[in-house]
Amino acid sequence: MALSLEEFLALAAVRDADPGVAVAPEAPGTAVRWVHSSEIYEIGPLLSAGDLLLTTGLGLAGVDAGARRHWVRELAGRGVAAACLELGRSLPQLPEEVSDEARRARLPLYVLRRVVPFIRICEEANGAILHADARRLRVVDAVVDEVHDALAAGGGTPALVSCVAAATGGPVALVTRSGQVVAAAGARDQRATDRLLRRPAASAVVRPWDVDWGAVLLGAGPGTDDALLDLLAARVAKLAAVAVARAGTGSPGDPAAALLTDLLADTVPGTRELLLRAGLGDFHPPPAARVVGLAASAPDPRHVLAGWARTAHGCGLELLADRVRGEALGLVAVPAAPDRSDPAGWLAGRLPEEGAVTTVGPAVPLAEAGHSLRQAHAALPTATLLGRGTVLTRELTLAQLLGRLDDRALGRLVDDALAPLVAWDAATGSDLVRTLAVHLRHGGNRTRTAAALHVQRQSLHQRLRRIATVLGRPVDDPASHDDLVVATTAALLLHARDRQGDRPRRR
CATH class of the missing domain: 3.40.1390.20 (HprK N-terminal domain-like)
Known part of the structure; x- marks a missing residue:
């Protein structure tokens, strides 16, 4: 020292x-x-x-x-x-x-x-250095023994930081690489914790399985000096690596796939374990970022995962993704920015669409990452049935609900609201039901509808006038809006089932 x-x-x-x-x-x-x-x-x-x-x-x-x-x-x-x-x-x-x-x-x-004589000065000075080192080593050994006992008794990262804080009298924190606090002790209030995060007296990297997971941060306490804290931080970081690894799968095999599997099954007990295991998978979302769940179906999920990785790298985003049960699953952390008021929509617009059906869950705090992932995964069969490319789960809510109905129930919804239009399409070979569905999905915005259908605005105007004439009511009538949205969605589901031959038994 x-x-x-x-x-x-x-x-x-x-x-x-x-x-x-x-x-x-x-x-x-x-x-x-x-x-x-x-x-x-x-x-x-x-x-x-x-x-x-x-x-x-x-x-x-x-x-x-x-x-x-x-x-x-x-x-x-x-x-x-x-x-x-x-x-x-x-x-x-x-x-x-x-x-x-x-x-x-x-x-x-x-x-x-x-x-x-210089020998006298050297002996006294270097002897004092060695004596101070020995005292510090004894203190550090005592603290490490206490931490060992706490971990052996089943304590996790909270027990680890509590032991160290009690021994040093100063604040202690265990943080992920992105600065998320996993466990902290010894700080009088939040301001003291914030000071520790900004300027720790000592710190050491926590590396379970050779992964730069995060760090141990130590603040000064009574009777401590920088040399003691540096030595203690290095020793505690090794024990923290054991505690972090134990909170994961217990082996260095595939932490990303294991965590995604458990999030899908809703078996990750809390935010602390989520942070611990996310870091093992090299996923370090910034504290204020929103997390978006992704799910994709493709002939080769590896191509999807590679596309997600390119998007994340190009946009500077944290990504946790892997194959789970033959599908691509992932979490993306989207930091706040002026152009990201809708993080999920912003991300969906940047994901590659070729060769895959991808569902994008809601943007949520990290603690609710499992919810977003489960939403994306639950919507994947409906998105696949409808042949959508990259789609937000919020755009599939109604289709998912109606998808629980059999063909007869869906047919009644269509007939009650759209029978004349269905008959017109059958007689003329037109596609006015789909035109109406796209128009309603885009909130009645004719410019966006024309772009989605790849037609000129004038052609769209003609189609909408024809639809209103056939139905006998205006397509933008607020009183008819909900009825038409439900009916067109039911019609699209029936058409998709016909196309794929995937019909549930009639009730």
């Missing part, structure tokens, strides 16, 4: 050397990882970040000012914590170019005005 520069200067051996500040550190708490002594000029490349160098300046005595500046820059470039020059036979005074370059390079620089 380390001492701070302030603690180093307070050591008895260092005080005996009568240290003076030539270039002050930007922070007295700058960490000293180890203390070395050397007189060779080329010492810089042999040092590491956080090292402190003791020297009499013998290696600088015979070189010019430019070489001395280079020596300082090399130490600063290595991230050395500080340099201490003993004034005496080699350097009676601190060279101006050394102090000037140290200020430029922001290298803390001290002079030692009395002779103290």
